[in-house]
Amino acid sequence: MKAVEILNELNSSYNTMVKITQSEEWQELINCEDADPEMKTHLEDVLHYLSEAMGSVEQFLEVQSTECK
Numbered sequence: 001m002k003a004v005e006i007l008n009e010l011n012s013s014y015n016t017m018v019k020i021t022q023s024e025e026w027q028e029l030i031n032c033e034d035a036d037p038e039m040k041t042h043l044e045d046v047l048h049y050l051s052e053a054m055g056s057v058e059q060f061l062e063v064q065s066t067e068c069k
Contacts, residue, residue: 003057003060003061003064004061006057007054007057007058007061010050010053010054010057011054013050014047014050014051014054017043017046017047017050018047020043021043021044021047026043
């Protein structure tokens, strides 16, 4: 898999996670009395790390693009 394909997959995953956090079902789940209080934090962590990974791949692609010119 090429770096640009990896970036596209990470971006797709990030967008999916954002949709989950904005869904009514997710809001109901994290506000349920029996829910793990860390659930919201864990998903926020996933979004953070996906964002960091995308940034790293983007930097790699920029460097690669500059070196190829």
